[in-house]
Amino acid sequence: MNSSEQDKAKEDHNENVMANSTLLPHLPDLIMHQIILRLPTKPAIRMSCLSKQWEGVWSALRILDFDERNQPHDDNDDDNNYKHVKFLNILARYLEFRQKDNQQPPLDKFRLSMRYLDADEDAIIGKLLSNSFERNVKDLDISLRSKHQEVETYYCLPRTAIINAKSVTILNLEHLRIKDIDSVGPEPMFPSLKT
Numbered sequence: 001m002n003s004s005e006q007d008k009a010k011e012d013h014n015e016n017v018m019a020n021s022t023l024l025p026h027l028p029d030l031i032m033h034q035i036i037l038r039l040p041t042k043p044a045i046r047m048s049c050l051s052k053q054w055e056g057v058w059s060a061l062r063i064l065d066f067d068e069r070n071q072p073h074d075d076n077d078d079d080n081n082y083k084h085v086k087f088l089n090i091l092a093r094y095l096e097f098r099q100k101d102n103q104q105p106p107l108d109k110f111r112l113s114m115r116y117l118d119a120d121e122d123a124i125i126g127k128l129l130s131n132s133f134e135r136n137v138k139d140l141d142i143s144l145r146s147k148h149q150e151v152e153t154y155y156c157l158p159r160t161a162i163i164n165a166k167s168v169t170i171l172n173l174e175h176l177r178i179k180d181i182d183s184v185g186p187e188p189m190f191p192s193l194k195t
Contacts, residue, residue, distance in 0.1 A: 033057060041065045045090065056097035060105050064132075066091060068114040084115055088124060095127050107135035116144035116155050116175065129161055136167040143174035162189045169194045 027035075036044050036057045042065075044058035068087045091112075098104070110132040112125070125144070132140065146153040156179040169192050 027053075029053075033060070037061060056093075056100070059094050059097035060101065060103075062105065062107060063109045064094075064107065065109070065111045066094075066114065067111065084117070087114060088121070091124055091128060095124070095131065098131050104131075104135045107132055107137040109139035109141070110135075110137045111139075111141040113141075113143040114145075116146055116153060118153060122155065125155055126158070126161065129157070130164070133161070133164040133167070137165075138167055139170040140165070140168050141170075141172040142176060143172075145175045159189070165190055167192055171195070 032054060036047055036054065037060070039047065039058075039061075041058070041061060041063070044061055048055045048058055066087075068084070110128075112128060116125075129142075142157075144155045155176040157173070157176055159178060159180045162178065168190050171190060171193055
């Protein structure tokens with residue numbers, strides 16, 4: 001093969017690669033949704049980088065698993081704080097996408113496992129819980145362990161939030177407290193709870 005034939009073959013190969021790569025963003029919405037809805041949370045979030053068309057589709061997953069524990073932590077506090085801020089940004093983007101979408105597809109499971117640093121994170125945690133209750137979450141798994149081992153810091157789940165959790169059938173709460181648990185009102189807490 002001479003150099004012009006090699007150049008032509010290389011050019012044909014590059015055109016084929018470009019043709020194949022341009023097909024991905026132009027998949028019909030139904031197919032795109034079916035692909036993403038079959039993925040776990042983390043890969044679905046990564047898929048959103050492939051195309052503007054795919055951006056935010058992952059927020060409609062029926063099972064959401066936000067787990068900060070899967071991120072490696074090291075002795076460098078600056079690096080850990082950067083990773084934590086990145087994780088919080090993903091949570092904020094989820095809420096942003098959900099606010100833009102008028103449809104609230106049902107949520108089979110919502111899992112949030114993260115380091116809880118202080119009360120500055122209360123607002124985003126409260127919004128995540130409210131959104132999961134609006135989506136009629138069935139399985140709720142929340143673990144907010146304190147970063148500071150010497151001082152236990154807990155997120156206080158408002159009792160009013162629990163009253164809105166009418167669809168929850170499976171519940172796992174770790175490292176958080178329920179505010180005003182002693183003030184029993186007429187509304188039952190977790191009326192559908194099985195386990």
